[in-house]
Amino acid sequence: MIQVDDRCAGQRIDNFLFRLCKGVPKSHLYRLLRNGEIRVNKKRADCAQRLAQGDWVRIPPLRIAQPDHQQMLGRAHTLTPDADFPALYEDEDLLAVDKPAGIAVHGGSGISFGMIETVRRARPHAPFLELVHRLDRETSGILLIAKKRAALLHLHAQIRAQHIDKRYLTCVRADWRARRRVVSAPLHKYLTAAGERRVCVHPNGQAACTVFRLIQRYAGYALLEAELKTGRTHQIRVHLAHCGAPVAGDDKYGDFALNRALAREDAAPRLQRMFLHAHRLCLQHPSRGTPLELTAPMPDACERFLNQLHSVVQSGSDNRCFPAC
Structure with a gap:
């Protein structure tokens, strides 16, 4: 049983599960939702349902493969860019870093680690770290990272409104x-x-x-x-x-x-x-x-x-x- 806090309020249940249950195939999580094994406030949840602060989410026991710790550290050291990401600004809502040129903001398309993965690994106890916007890999400069879901939604609204x-x-x-x-x-x-x-x-x-x-x-x-x-x-x-x-x-x-x-x-x-x-x-x-x-x-x-x-x-x-x- 997991209670939704202000950082996850407004998030879709499927995205909430993807972040929480890393290593579990998405198809398996969707099957659990369809079968009613994942419930919100004791009721069946639709995959598009949005969570509210204070909701209780019931997740059945899940088996997640845990890689060898030393092997994982060695792989991370090899694939993660060896770069310093100085913080330009930080408070309880926001983190602004100075992204170097040549480093992707996130993994994908053959890139195992990007800025956001590296920041998350450097802050293992941070419950929420999400990109507010993106920069091209070759572009340097200010990159915003939200530390709360409410901050992320507010900043996205500012971006949409220009x-x-x-x-x-x-x-x-x-x-x-x-x-x-x-x-x-x-x-x-x-x-x-x-x-x-x-x-x-x-x-x-x-x-x-x-x-x-x-x-x-x-x-x-x-x-x-x-x-x-x-x-x-x-x-x-x-x-x-x-x-x-x-x-x-x-x-x-x-x-x-x-x-x-x-x-x-x-x-x-x-x-x-x-x-x-x-x-x-x-x-x-x-x-x-x-x-x-x-x-x-x-x-x-x-x-x-x-x-x-x-x-x-x-x-x-x-x-x-x-x-x-």
Whole structure:
């Protein structure tokens, strides 16, 4: 018998069971629900039923295979990225971490461990840790994790209402002149012949809007701040490629020849990652209702790249700085 607390209130019974009964096949849990062996407040439960705080859930005895402890530790050490995830902010509702580039936010598609699995393993006694949003694997910066279900639902509502202000820093290969540029171009998802997910601008796609502000112009490059008005997959990268200003280091929509040149050991400037960083997030605190602003410092690799751009001497170079509006 398990009593539902405020962290799980509002959750569907099947999702509640999946989290609680890790290692039990989902098909088996659904069969127990259909047979009435899992009950809520002594009554049969439908798989779509949502739980309320104070509900009692009866779960019959279940056999869960327990792997060898030492083997599990060895596997986790091998598959989990060896990276430090500094906390930018933490309280009883929220955890904000600074995600490095090159690490997925969660496991899947051949990746055994991501950010959320690593955070959960580092906090084994935390009863609830769920991603509020996602970042591309190649993108660094602020990643929000909810520590209570009520906080997760509140933040998701803010995202749907477009009340969360997300700002990114990106460096593009282009002679960018506009101080402020609004790009509204619908985005369509598709699969390549190799089965990889891609996005393109298409009239039948989903509405997408990004506001770009020029921060600094270099010789052949520009540092931009991108404000997301919608949150589509690969939105910033595809909108910039559509404008003829590919993100430096972007291996999906960028200038591949340029990326290879920038990654060479003798390159100057040199860049071995995609220059896209989630640097600022403004939201309403889910329980206190007060404004909360989070910032993540620019990664060292991006700072070095910009410093090298500063030092590049070209005739007619334009290295003017523009404050972001």
